[in-house]
Amino acid sequence: GAGVSQSPSNKVTEKGKDVELRCDPISGHTALYWYRQSLGQGLEFLIYFQGNSAPDKSGLPSDRFSAERTGGSVSTLTIQRTQQEDSAVYLCASSTTTMNTEAFFGQGTRLTVV
Amino acid sequence: GENVEQHPSTLSVQEGDSAVIKCTYSDSASNYFPWYKQELGKRPQLIIDIRSNVGEKKDQRIAVTLNKTAKHFSLHITETQPEDSAVYFCAARGTASKLTFGTGTRLQVTL
Numbered sequence: 697g698a699g700v701s702q703s704p705s706n707k708v709t710e711k712g713k714d715v716e717l718r719c720d721p722i723s724g725h726t727a728l729y730w731y732r733q734s735l736g737q738g739l740e741f742l743i744y745f746q747g748n749s750a751p752d753k754s755g756l757p758s759d760r761f762s763a764e765r766t767g768g769s770v771s772t773l774t775i776q777r778t779q780q781e782d783s784a785v786y787l788c789a790s791s792t793t794t795m796n797t798e799a800f801f802g803q804g805t806r807l808t809v810v
Numbered sequence: 811g812e813n814v815e816q817h818p819s820t821l822s823v824q825e826g827d828s829a830v831i832k833c834t835y836s837d838s839a840s841n842y843f844p845w846y847k848q849e850l851g852k853r854p855q856l857i858i859d860i861r862s863n864v865g866e867k868k869d870q871r872i873a874v875t876l877n878k879t880a881k882h883f884s885l886h887i888t889e890t891q892p893e894d895s896a897v898y899f900c901a902a903r904g905t906a907s908k909l910t911f912g913t914g915t916r917l918q919v920t921l
Contacts, residue, residue: 727907729908729909731911737914738899738911738912738913738914739854739899739911739914741908741910741911744907744908744909746907752908754811787853787854789909791909797842798844798856798859799844799856799909800856801846801853801854801855802853803852803853804853
């Protein structure tokens with residue numbers, strides 16, 4: 697596609713339910729990032745995938761959060777047993793393997809846990 | 811890992827004045843420093859970036875300076891306009907190739 701695509705755009709879920717968020721990076725981009733942005737706040741790093749290397753999971757806030765990237769392309773972020781504090785916009789970004797290049801963001805998934 | 815600090819958190823300037831946002835980073839091996847602008851309800855978008863082999867880069871009303879010795883870099887916006895109002899994020903890419911963002915600066919340009 698022309699840009700980074702995320703789905704769904706909005707997700708409302710009940711507390712305790714599991715959710716899956718999807719990110720389609722730009723074709724050919726081997727680096728993929730997930731960030732979380734609470735209302736009016738900054739970009740909180742969650743996880744980073746780079747090619748076939750082991751992902752950097754250092755930003756995942758708890759073991760309820762996990763992510764995978766299949767075939768080096770599409771990524772899914774899974775939140776189990778959602779809590780109200782998980783409500784935020786989840787942003788995905790991708791870039792090429794060249795280190796000094798721009799990361800492009802998707803439009804985000806707005807997650808609301810009720 | 812890399813740590814990026816950004817100041818100020820909020821900045822209000824009058825239209826036509828200049829705005830300066832400053833960031834510091836911790837990883838001396840970092841070599842790429844982008845700046846993103848995020849308008850309300852939209853995704854962050856790159857406005858300018860600088861690589862560690864240059865000290866300054868300019869694009870119309872926007873400029874970025876980099877001091878590798880002091881490990882800090884700054885965004886300068888001249889002749890500010892109301893459409894410059896947004897949240898600005900600095901970032902640094904370090905040895906782990908991970909992009910680490912600052913906490914953001916909310917810029918308000920008043921008439």
